[in-house]
Amino acid sequence: MSKKTLIPIGPYHPLQEEPELFKLYCDGEIVKDIKWETGYNHRGIEKLSESKTYEQVFFLVERICGICSTSHPFAFANAVEEIADIELTNRAKYIRSIIGELERIHSHLLWVGLAGHFLGYNTVFMWAWKYREPVLDLFEMISGNRNSYAMFKVGGVRRDIENTKIPVIRQVLGDVKKKIDLLAGAVMDDPVIHARTKGVGILTRQDIIDYGAVGPTARASGLAIDVRKDDPYAAYPLVNWKVITAEAGDVFAKAEVRLLEMYESISIIEQCLEGLKKEKEGDIAIKVKEIPEGIGNGRAEAPRGEVFHFVQSDGSNSPARHKIRAPSYVNIATFKKSCIGQTIADATISLAAVDPCYCCTERMAAAYDLNSGDKIMNANELINASVKRTNEIKKTINSQL
Amino acid sequence: MGFKNYCFKKSLWVFHFGGASCNNCDIEILDCLTPRHDLERFGILLVGSIRHADVLLVNGSINIRDKERLIEIYNQAPKPIKVVAIGACGCTGGLFTESYTFAGPVDKIIPVDAYVPGCPPKPEAIIAGIVKLVGTL
Numbered sequence: 429m430s431k432k433t434l435i436p437i438g439p440y441h442p443l444q445e446e447p448e449l450f451k452l453y454c455d456g457e458i459v460k461d462i463k464w465e466t467g468y469n470h471r472g473i474e475k476l477s478e479s480k481t482y483e484q485v486f487f488l489v490e491r492i493c494g495i496c497s498t499s500h501p502f503a504f505a506n507a508v509e510e511i512a513d514i515e516l517t518n519r520a521k522y523i524r525s526i527i528g529e530l531e532r533i534h535s536h537l538l539w540v541g542l543a544g545h546f547l548g549y550n551t552v553f554m555w556a557w558k559y560r561e562p563v564l565d566l567f568e569m570i571s572g573n574r575n576s577y578a579m580f581k582v583g584g585v586r587r588d589i590e591n592t593k594i595p596v597i598r599q600v601l602g603d604v605k606k607k608i609d610l611l612a613g614a615v616m617d618d619p620v621i622h623a624r625t626k627g628v629g630i631l632t633r634q635d636i637i638d639y640g641a642v643g644p645t646a647r648a649s650g651l652a653i654d655v656r657k658d659d660p661y662a663a664y665p666l667v668n669w670k671v672i673t674a675e676a677g678d679v680f681a682k683a684e685v686r687l688l689e690m691y692e693s694i695s696i697i698e699q700c701l702e703g704l705k706k707e708k709e710g711d712i713a714i715k716v717k718e719i720p721e722g723i724g725n726g727r728a729e730a731p732r733g734e735v736f737h738f739v740q741s742d743g744s745n746s747p748a749r750h751k752i753r754a755p756s757y758v759n760i761a762t763f764k765k766s767c768i769g770q771t772i773a774d775a776t777i778s779l780a781a782v783d784p785c786y787c788c789t790e791r792m793a794a795a796y797d798l799n800s801g802d803k804i805m806n807a808n809e810l811i812n813a814s815v816k817r818t819n820e821i822k823k824t825i826n827s828q829l
Numbered sequence: 830m831g832f833k834n835y836c837f838k839k840s841l842w843v844f845h846f847g848g849a850s851c852n853n854c855d856i857e858i859l860d861c862l863t864p865r866h867d868l869e870r871f872g873i874l875l876v877g878s879i880r881h882a883d884v885l886l887v888n889g890s891i892n893i894r895d896k897e898r899l900i901e902i903y904n905q906a907p908k909p910i911k912v913v914a915i916g917a918c919g920c921t922g923g924l925f926t927e928s929y930t931f932a933g934p935v936d937k938i939i940p941v942d943a944y945v946p947g948c949p950p951k952p953e954a955i956i957a958g959i960v961k962l963v964g965t966l
Contacts (some may be wrong), residue, residue, distance in 0.1 A: 468894050469849045472928040479927065491924055494853030494949065538856070557863035575853045575949050 432460070435772065450763070450779065457771045462763050477750040482508060482582055482719060485747065489737075490576050492752065495538065498531045499730030500752070501580040503737040506661050507726025508582050511741050512719050518666070519707035520584035522700040525663035526597075527570070527579050528728070529693040529700075533604065534563040535731035536686045540611060543683060546780045547624055548815035552615065559607040562600050569593065584713025591709060594701050601694050608694075612687045623821045625679040629766040629778030632677055639762045642755050643733020645781075648685045649677035655729040667699040679781040719743070730755055773817040833909055834966045837883060840872030841959070844882035846902055848935075849925070850889025853949035854916040858886060861952045868956065879906045884959070887935045888915040890925040896932040903939045911962055912941045915955060917948040 435452040449468070453461040473492055477485050489500040502524065509516070516524075537560040544552025564574045570589055571577035579585050589597075615621055636646045646653050654671045656664040672688045674681035719741050726737040733755030740749040767775045847855045861868045862875060876882050879902050891899055903912070914935045917923035922934045935941055942965075945958035 468892075469889075470892055470894070470930050471849050471890060471925045472930050476925070476928055488924060491851040491853075491948075494851040494856055497851070497853070554864055557860065558865060561860075561863075561865045573948075574951060575857070 452767070452772065452775060454772055457773075459767050459770055459772060459775045462767050464760060464763070474750050474752060477747055479746065481745045482747070485750070486580050487576075487578060489752070490578065493754065494575055495535050496531060496730040496732060496735070497576050498527050498579070499728045499735045500737070500754075502528060502662070502728035503726040503735040504739065504750075505580050505582060505726065506728060507724040507737045507739040508719060508741075510724035510726065511722045511739065512582070512716060514583055514714065514716060516584055516662075517707070517711050517714060518663075519588075519704060519709075519711045520713060521663040521666065522703045522707065523585045523589055523712065524580070525667070526589065526697050526700045526704075527577060527585075528662070529696045530563055530566060532693045532731045533690050534560050534567075536690050537563070537608075537611075539686060539731075540615065540683070543679075543777065543780055544615075546777050546814055547621065548818040549621075552611070555607075555614075556611060559604060559611070562604060566597060566600050569596065581713065582719070583716040586713075588710055588712050589704060591705060594704065597701060598698070601697060605691070605694055608687065608690050615683065615687070619825050620818060620822050622680065623825065624774075624818055625683065625777065626676070628679045628774045629770065629781055630676070630678045631762055631766050635677075635762065635765045639758070639765065641733070641759050641762050643730070643759065644682055644685045644689065645733065645759045645762065647671065647673045648681040650675045653734075655727045655734050659727050661728065663700055663703065664696075666703060667696050669696050669699075679777050682781045719745070732756055733759060771817075773814045776814045837909075837911070837966050838963065840874070841883045841963070842874050842876045842881055843884045843886055844876055844879045844902075844906075845886045846888075846899060848887065848889035848895045848899065848918075849892040849930070850916070850918060854888035854919070857949045857952055858888070858915065858955060861955055866952045866956065868959075873959070882906060882910065884911045884913060884962075886913050886915055887939075887941075888919045890918040890922050890928070891932050891935060891938060892928075892930040893932045894930075896938060899935070899938055911943070912939055913943045913945060913958060913962065914941045915945045915958075916950055917946055920944045920946050923948065 433454040435454060436449060449465040451463045452459050453463070473488060477488055480488055485504060486501045489504050490497045492500045537556045541553040541556030541560070544550070544556065567577055568574050570593070571579055571587060579587060631641070631645070631649050633649050633651055635641075636649045636651050642653065650673055652671045652673050655661075657671050669692050672685050672692060674684050721741055721743040723738070723740045726739065728735045735755060736753040738749070738751040739747050742748040763779060766778045766781070770778060845855070845858055859875075860866065879885065885903065885906060887899065903910075912935070914920050918925060919935050922931055925931055932938070943958050943962040945955055947954050950958070
């Protein structure tokens with residue numbers, strides 16, 4: 429009888445979007461099945477939202493996820509503004525888009541670092557996180573906080589980006605762009621990274637449609653879905669940009685899409701800053717007296733895909749029903765396709781490629797089940813397996829040169 | 830100063846427990862280890878097992894499902910262990926106190942030695958918290 433190994437990933441990880449428990453069932457090196465459990469991070473946000481006023485809900489939805497903490501207020505604002513039929517001022521639209529795109533840059537940089545860490549390139553991890561800091565400094569300058577910005581409200585934004593700050597933002601973006609060039613060069617030209625990520629964790633176009641995956645995961649498989657284009661909101665219709673796609677659907681394609689999206693984001697921000705100059709300073713919000721009865725659907729493109737908020741209003745000052753769908757939740761289902769049949773070492777990076785990343789601080793200890801002979805591996809062993817594989821490939825490639 | 834406290838003066842090894850959090854505190858904790866702040870130069874290391882740790886960092890509100898696991902991890906920890914509650918949710922429960930899944934702030938479940946408030950606290954604040962904790966020994 430072959431021994432089946434159970435590898436639990438989670439439930440608690442400092443870098444997972446939603447703490448979840450993944451169970452990889454392996455036969456030898458090959459992943460045979462994957463299961464997941466959720467609910468460790470259940471905070472009852474939808475219910476809490478019904479007890480808060482529209483103004484307060486923004487602070488609540490911002491705390492659904494720390495990395496994409498603008499996308500949820502963005503989608504909620506879109507939903508409420510659909511109910512009340514509010515048209516924003518141009519300045520508010522530009523500021524919203526700037527915040528959304530800055531967030532995309534810092535989130536993608538974070539992902540590049542983590543992907544490097546999983547492949548055994550800790551230098552990439554340290555670099556990417558170092559170059560992410562100036563973006564967080566920009567947030568601190570604009571909003572006063574590094575992560576939860578509290579910039580949104582119904583009818584506009586809370587704080588202005590004064591014209592005097594525009595040159596500073598420009599300069600930082602220029603620096604970040606150079607660093608992304610450096611990272612892209614280091615990542616895209618490395619033969620070892622090519623060997624580790626090309627052809628690994630492939631999701632075909634049909635898989636994406638079947639599983640309903642969104643965001644960079646879908647775009648890497650040649651499906652050009654992007655809420656910013658498909659259902660334009662904020663300043664996205666006012667600027668020129670294109671949806672980045674790749675065809676291969678493997679981990680390399682996902683990295684490529686994310687790296688190129690950062691350039692697109694920088695270009696969007698620069699056009700928005702240009703637009704800001706033309707608008708009157710301080711013209712950032714319109715007064716909203718009441719939210720009428722009705723239902724609203726709000727969508728926004730988070731760094732990980734489409735965020736969807738449904739809000740039902742009964743005319744009072746708080747939502748009667750608030751439903752939230754986050755992108756990671758749908759993307760996780762694709763693991764059934766991308767991980768099964770792969771080796772454990774490759775499953776690590778396939779899981780990370782979707783960006784509900786998991787990292788080194790795993791809580792489970794290695795243990796053997798005496799009755800079934802199941803072995804439970806911990807994350808360090810998992811990462812070591814991945815690092816070992818990279819080193820082997822490095823050796824082969826070096827010997828060929 | 831006792832022998833055990835003397836040992837705490839050097840190379841604190843940290844274990845991180847993220848409850849039902851929004852990830853912000855988790856990321857800021859990791860940020861402390863990256864080049865801008867680089868806590869590793871003081872010998873502070875994030876470890877993968879509570880059995881190796883001197884300090885337990887807890888962040889996020891604790892929900893019903895997390896509670897047992899937090900107690901289990903605290904019981905597994907080698908004593909003496911210092912517990913630091915990070916962020917508004919770790920200190921008080923923050924925004925999620927009214928939630929039906931909320932199982933009490935961290936200090937109602939396990940003893941807490943230091944609190945770092947903020948949503949999320951900046952890496953500087955986390956470092957200051959740890960320095961103050963070391964100062965009390």
